[in-house]
Every structure is written in C-alpha cells, then in structure tokens.
Amino acid sequence: MGASRKLIGFVIGLAAVFAVSFGVGSAVMPHGGEHTDHAGRHDADTVGYTLQLGETELRAGTAVPLRFRIADDSGVPVTDYVESHEKLLHLIVVRADLADYQHVHPVLDASGTWEVPLDLTQPGDYRVFADFVPADGQPVTLGADMTVAGKYQPQPLPAPADTATVDGYTVTLAGAARAGQPSELTLSVSRAGRPVTDLQPYLGAYGHLVAVRAADLAYLHVHPMNEAADPGTAAGPQIAFHTEFPSAGAYRLFLDFKHRDAVHTAEFTVEGAS
Structure with a gap:
C-alpha cells in the first residue's frame, strides 16, 4: 500500500459552492436501494461519504472531463486515501443499458477534486461508481447518475453466453x-x-x-x-x-x-x- 496523503483543510465558502453545484450520489443502488460494496456485501445506505459530481449533464465527445469529489459526513472533501490495487480510486462508468463500460483512474488535486477524461460518444443515462478506501475506514463504493446529451438509443441486453x-x-x-x-x-x-x-x-x-x-x-x-x-x-x-x-x-x-x-x-x- 502507498503512504496515505495528509488531509488538507478546505475553505468553507468554496466548500459551500461545491455543495450546491455538484450533483450528489451516495447509495450504490440507483433508486433508493441498499448500499452494495465492492465485495458484494450489503451495508446501510448511509456510509458516511457522498459522491459529488461536478456536472450531471455532460456533452457528448471522445475526451469529456468529469470532475467530482468524495465528501465526508461533514461535507468536507476527502483528500486522504489508501491505495487499493495500485490506485487511490477506481472509477467505473456504465450506460444504463450496459452497452458502454469504462474503468478509469482519475487524478486527485490538493482541494479534493478528482478529474478524468471519459469517452462519452454514446448519448444516454449513465451510472458512475467510485470505488476507494478512505485512510481511516473500510472499502467504500458510491454511485451517482449523469446524462450525456443526445438521442439515447438503448440496446437490448445480449443473451447469456459462456x-x-x-x-x-x-x-x-x-x-x-x-x-x-x-x-x-x-x-x-x-x-x-x-x-x-x-x-x-x-x-x-x-x-x-x-x-x-x-x-x-x-x-x-x-x-x-x-x-x-x-x-x-x-x-x-x-x-x-x-x-x-x-x-x-x-x-x-x-x-x-x-x-x-x-x-x-x-x-x-x-x-x-x-
């Protein structure tokens, strides 16, 4: 495991701006269901952290920047993480029909904002999952929804195959x-x-x-x-x-x-x- 980063205090006024402007998601299941962590276990909906998306409606494109934060139960952006499988955070992005999947690794800045470019050439509704380990806790997975502009043409789920x-x-x-x-x-x-x-x-x-x-x-x-x-x-x-x-x-x-x-x-x- 890599050394955890020192927690950096965040200016209260700027934190308030992000609390308003960032789309927020917490439970991994998208419609009020139970929280499911990365190992498939089930915990309470409230896990002490929220995923705050910088935008919930994004333009279509090949390298669209996604910005987000992980906030603790006091609303303060988390900057102190423990490496899990060689990364501080794993971001999984899937379209609602599961026809598009991305597994990427964002970059964290000193304010607690993560950023990563996504291939969003396919319009539609998407679910974003942030998989991470806070420095003082257990593995957590948070989810939030976003939409990519354009005509959404959902694809049928492929038949089971081995x-x-x-x-x-x-x-x-x-x-x-x-x-x-x-x-x-x-x-x-x-x-x-x-x-x-x-x-x-x-x-x-x-x-x-x-x-x-x-x-x-x-x-x-x-x-x-x-x-x-x-x-x-x-x-x-x-x-x-x-x-x-x-x-x-x-x-x-x-x-x-x-x-x-x-x-x-x-x-x-x-x-x-x-």
Whole structure:
C-alpha cells in the first residue's frame, strides 16, 4: 500500500459552492436501494461519504472531463486515501443499458477534486461508481447518475453466453452465478486457439471483474482469488474469482485483463440463479 496523503483543510465558502453545484450520489443502488460494496456485501445506505459530481449533464465527445469529489459526513472533501490495487480510486462508468463500460483512474488535486477524461460518444443515462478506501475506514463504493446529451438509443441486453471475443482474444466463462451464496467463476483467455499463459499484471492482478445487475445497476466489484505477486499464481490462461450475487436476475460481467501491453475488456451476460 502507498503512504496515505495528509488531509488538507478546505475553505468553507468554496466548500459551500461545491455543495450546491455538484450533483450528489451516495447509495450504490440507483433508486433508493441498499448500499452494495465492492465485495458484494450489503451495508446501510448511509456510509458516511457522498459522491459529488461536478456536472450531471455532460456533452457528448471522445475526451469529456468529469470532475467530482468524495465528501465526508461533514461535507468536507476527502483528500486522504489508501491505495487499493495500485490506485487511490477506481472509477467505473456504465450506460444504463450496459452497452458502454469504462474503468478509469482519475487524478486527485490538493482541494479534493478528482478529474478524468471519459469517452462519452454514446448519448444516454449513465451510472458512475467510485470505488476507494478512505485512510481511516473500510472499502467504500458510491454511485451517482449523469446524462450525456443526445438521442439515447438503448440496446437490448445480449443473451447469456459462456464465451466472449475481444480484440482477437476468446474468453471462456465457467461456473454458476448463484444468488445469495458464494460463487466461483473461472475465466480462461486464449488467442488464435491457443491458451494465453503470459498475461501481464494489471493493477496488481491478472484480471479484474465487475458485475452489474441489469434491472437496477446494482454493482459488485470482485478480484481474483490470487494476486499476481502471490507465489504460484499462474499468468493465465485461467483467472478464478470468488463473488456473491445478491439476487436472481440478469447481470453483465466485465473482465479487464492485460496482454501485450494493452488492456482488454471481455463482456458477458449471466443469469443469477436462486
């Protein structure tokens, strides 16, 4: 873990301006549901922090800046974080129909404002998830909604399948998504019919998996059973995950993996069985 940053006091007047101008989100589930943290556990809606978006209506474009803050229960921007998987904060952005997914890492300034460019070429409603560890707390995931200007043309959710192709790679999914109980999922990566055995570490692991429930965009963020630095961890082709799906229904899975110095994302639809 990297050294945590020293908390910097923020001018009260400027904080008040941001409290008014920033769109605010807290619960990970978008419509008053329960909070779901990155490991799939359920906590109370109030977790002591809020996600404040600089704008909730953004223009369409290829590199649109998104600015936001994490505020504590007193409304003060948080500037003191602990690294988790080599980053101080992971930002996940998904369109409401789950047809667009981005996993990015914003830059933090001294005032507590994060900023990152997003590819927002597809108009529509989006959900933003901030996944982080405050210096004096446990892992937290916060969510907020935003809209990208333009004509929204929602796409149907792809049918469930156990294979996905991306950038010349084939990823195969094995294991059952079971609601309300631990599930083990294994994803195997191949290229041109051959297993990939030289995956590169990405954020300290050989793969990162995000699951989003289609019905209401409830979010789970899970990590492999073994970190890349663990003795005996193979660099592919298989990446195994432990997770728990909170309920039955359709979920979209997004697997990020790195090979040949590029990050690729394989996408799956699965049905959580009760």
